Amino acid sequence: MPDPPDPPDQPDPPGGAVAQPHDALFKFVFGKPVHAASELRGVLPVPLVERLDLASLRPVNGSFVDEELSNRHCDVLTRTTFDGRDAYVYVLIEHQRNPDPMMPLRMLRYLMRIWERHLEHHPKTKRLPLILPLVVYQGPRRWTYPVELSELLDIDPDTRDLAAEFLPRFRFLLDDLTRLDTTALRARPLTTPARLTVRLLHIVPTHVDDATAAIGPDDIDDFRNLNHYPDSRELMTVFLKYIEAASETPPPKLAALASQIGPEAEEVYMTTADMLRAEGRTEGRTEGRTEGRTEEAARILLRLLARRFGTVPGPARERIATASLEQLRLWSEQVLDAETLDQVFA
Known part of the structure; x- marks a missing residue:
């Protein structure tokens, strides 16, 4: 007998309510499956997109962000299937001026919380669902920190090679908006609301005195x-x-x-x-x-x-x-x- 579906509404894990203007925009738009799916089509590798059922995306209530970091991180979790099996897509927005150098570790912690909640709702399951992690970064400086967990380890190259099979293997997909010019953005298969969201998340923090100065005819x-x-x-x-x-x-x-x-x-x-x-x-x-x-x-x-x-x-x-x-x-x-x-x- 299959496990019952997740309850539609659950208390939020650590992270609390939306507090930042970036969060309100991000959650409102990408909390809707049609817009989230268009972002995923633009950033996920094609082989993954072909096997991920984006048409069945549905939002999962709650936030998995550390409470003390809720002013710089905002997240959206959606549930779907991958090759017919349960799967999740976890999208986190980083909206501080400087990237988080420990993001691989933090993302792994957030994924652990998702798996733990999944097990609470499906106590008889013997396997964990796939979670595809995506970080959207909108800061003014380009992302220069690791996206792979093992790169955070303080070890020399020889030790890395020697202990390779014992090192944790986890990486997240990064959508660095600072590297995305207007031409590249408009080439993405985004819905209009999703494109406007990505565009505004990119230009508003870098034009604080007058954001309208960066809004062009295509944006209008x-x-x-x-x-x-x-x-x-x-x-x-x-x-x-x-x-x-x-x-x-x-x-x-x-x-x-x-x-x-x-x-x-x-x-x-x-x-x-x-x-x-x-x-x-x-x-x-x-x-x-x-x-x-x-x-x-x-x-x-x-x-x-x-x-x-x-x-x-x-x-x-x-x-x-x-x-x-x-x-x-x-x-x-x-x-x-x-x-x-x-x-x-x-």
Whole structure:
């Protein structure tokens, strides 16, 4: 009799909840099998891809990262089959400025936790499932540390040769985004959300002052093509929130990016609380800067109203001109569901 399937929801192992903007983006996109599969097709060796059932990928709840490293590591585990047998794909993102020199040891520890949980759920099994480990690195410097566990051992070459059969053999696959130029990225068989994720994970940390300066025409096209996905609004939200949270991009620049992408991006920008806090609600802003954010929010609201209802009458413009930033936020949220202009201001 086959072992029962894993329960759909289990308490998270060490690692805790998503806390970093990189983590929120990574988990939201690559936690979805269709996008994770496209990343794996682009980085795994072809013979492995041909034997791995990417069509049956399904996410496994939980994190296996050390709690003290949850601020620099984020992981996604998916389950599938390899040649008809149970298998897992474990993807970890490293998003610190410097690579982790002990990553092979850490990855082995994380894989041990996965196997241990698998055994808890399948106590009668006599064999362990295959786990394919992948590390996605997005730091500003190229990865120069080992990916093979035995390379961490403090032994000379002669000893390595003499003890070769007794040395642990484990290595992980590395996707070093610092080595990936735009041409190579676009050649990968990625879904649009997966490509945007990889692209933003690469450029935002290296353009902290203004991430929009590194966003080109091809990226704008990808943003616009998100509307082909049923969760386009959620995708747009997580991408814009990532840019805002992971960089110091000035709010007017972010507003201009949303306007360039199109109406849905503008609506998302105006209705995301974090974005509006960046428009002037954070503590310590001077009164003059707050007024500037309010004026910008008013201009964007007017554009949204014009696109939704046509010409904005004078009385409505007067109300917007004298409204507080908080009031503008409320009206902007109501634009999405209002059927008439009056309902926006109700």
